Amino acid sequence: MTEFDTGLPSVRQVQTYIKDQQEVELKLSTDDLLIGKIIWQDSYCLCLVDHYNQPTIIWRQAIVYLKQKA
Amino acid sequence: MTEFDTGLPSVRQVQTYIKDQQEVELKLSTDDLLIGKIIWQDSYCLCLVDHYNQPTIIWRQAIVYLKQKA
Amino acid sequence: MTEFDTGLPSVRQVQTYIKDQQEVELKLSTDDLLIGKIIWQDSYCLCLVDHYNQPTIIWRQAIVYLKQKA
Amino acid sequence: MTEFDTGLPSVRQVQTYIKDQQEVELKLSTDDLLIGKIIWQDSYCLCLVDHYNQPTIIWRQAIVYLKQKA
Amino acid sequence: MTEFDTGLPSVRQVQTYIKDQQEVELKLSTDDLLIGKIIWQDSYCLCLVDHYNQPTIIWRQAIVYLKQKA
Amino acid sequence: MTEFDTGLPSVRQVQTYIKDQQEVELKLSTDDLLIGKIIWQDSYCLCLVDHYNQPTIIWRQAIVYLKQKA
Numbered sequence: 083m084t085e086f087d088t089g090l091p092s093v094r095q096v097q098t099y100i101k102d103q104q105e106v107e108l109k110l111s112t113d114d115l116l117i118g119k120i121i122w123q124d125s126y127c128l129c130l131v132d133h134y135n136q137p138t139i140i141w142r143q144a145i146v147y148l149k150q151k152a
Numbered sequence: 153m154t155e156f157d158t159g160l161p162s163v164r165q166v167q168t169y170i171k172d173q174q175e176v177e178l179k180l181s182t183d184d185l186l187i188g189k190i191i192w193q194d195s196y197c198l199c200l201v202d203h204y205n206q207p208t209i210i211w212r213q214a215i216v217y218l219k220q221k222a
Numbered sequence: 223m224t225e226f227d228t229g230l231p232s233v234r235q236v237q238t239y240i241k242d243q244q245e246v247e248l249k250l251s252t253d254d255l256l257i258g259k260i261i262w263q264d265s266y267c268l269c270l271v272d273h274y275n276q277p278t279i280i281w282r283q284a285i286v287y288l289k290q291k292a
Numbered sequence: 293m294t295e296f297d298t299g300l301p302s303v304r305q306v307q308t309y310i311k312d313q314q315e316v317e318l319k320l321s322t323d324d325l326l327i328g329k330i331i332w333q334d335s336y337c338l339c340l341v342d343h344y345n346q347p348t349i350i351w352r353q354a355i356v357y358l359k360q361k362a
Numbered sequence: 363m364t365e366f367d368t369g370l371p372s373v374r375q376v377q378t379y380i381k382d383q384q385e386v387e388l389k390l391s392t393d394d395l396l397i398g399k400i401i402w403q404d405s406y407c408l409c410l411v412d413h414y415n416q417p418t419i420i421w422r423q424a425i426v427y428l429k430q431k432a
Numbered sequence: 433m434t435e436f437d438t439g440l441p442s443v444r445q446v447q448t449y450i451k452d453q454q455e456v457e458l459k460l461s462t463d464d465l466l467i468g469k470i471i472w473q474d475s476y477c478l479c480l481v482d483h484y485n486q487p488t489i490i491w492r493q494a495i496v497y498l499k500q501k502a
Contacts, residue, residue, distance in 0.1 A: 092197035
């Protein structure tokens with residue numbers, strides 16, 4: 083990633099999930115499936131909070147997919 | 153990836169799948185096999201929708217291969 | 223990869239396999255072993271066709287090794 | 293990563309954990325979960341010390357997620 | 363990798379193995395251990411030949427370690 | 433990695449281990465744990481020698497963590 087392009091659809095979709103406090107599922111390279119709400123993103127990481135409001139900083143390099151929680 | 157080159161065969165092939173609403177199989181680094189239709193791509197991600205029209209944002213770094221659904 | 227250098231031995235070897243319609247084995251990061259003929263390469267991907275002429279687009283990031291089919 | 297941007301939320305959050313001597317959990321790509329306090333970060337690595345004050349240098353490329361120890 | 367630096371110790375060591383026709387072991391990210399002689403390297407790949415002189419093109423991204431065969 | 437920055441703490445720490453002939457443990461992405469003394473580093477690799485003075489060239493991309501041998 084040479085520069086973080088905030089105009090891209092994927093970045094804007096994450097931004098929409100943040101604004102809507104959408105609960106999401108994040109599948110990681112270790113096969114972990116994390117569930118929570120994204121509270122911020124930057125070019126290296128996303129930050130997810132769980133039901134107890136505990137934040138987890140997730141490295142983008144480890145993200146496989148992201149979807150709305152069913 | 154220094155810049156996303158939309159003239160490349162791989163990018164154009166994905167664009168054709170989007171236009172044709174072709175059902176595809178996406179094999180991921182976690183060994184998951186996702187099935188659906190691609191609705192957009194950018195330099196970081198592809199977005200796949202399933203039969204219920206639920207979108208999944210897939211990070212390119214996690215893609216192993218892509219083929220038309222048999 | 224800053225730019226795709228088509229003069230490199232590895233790129234030219236793949237180009238030779240394309241021209242010769244050489245059947246190859248591709249080992250992937252998921253431990254899948256795909257067999258087929260390469261029909262094109264670009265800086266992100268290779269495209270392999272199987273015996274039924276079905277194309278599979280393989281991301282370079284997922285390639286472990288490539289050899290002629292025994 | 294083209295240059296290490298110390299102004300980003302993820303980098304500043306790690307910096308806060310360093311200053312607060314916060315005990316953290318680090319999930320790695322090998323599925324290891326390391327526990328300790330971060331004592332420094334640079335653009336390639338984090339350094340974690342355990343209860344015996346033994347340092348472990350962790351490569352950023354291997355980090356999946358980071359959270360406060362529960 | 364921005365540019366392939368042929369003056370680096372690691373690149374020169376591989377070059378020495380090529381010149382000496384040294385038999386080596388290559389551990390790959392899939393946990394495969396390949397044995398053979400390196401016949402060329404470029405910025406993307408190494409090429410290994412086995413006892414039957416069959417070449418295998420190995421992507422650098424998949425290399426974990428390299429040592430002389432015991 | 434755009435350029436290898438020898439002034440960074442992580443690079444200098446490895447340099448100190450080299451100078452001190454410190455025995456270290458290197459955890460790799462394949463879950464291998466190698467033990468030995470680092471004899472050199474460059475921007476792609478570290479070189480580790482074992483008790484029999486046999487060198488192993490380890491690619492940085494495969495390193496998960498590094499610590500002093502207990």
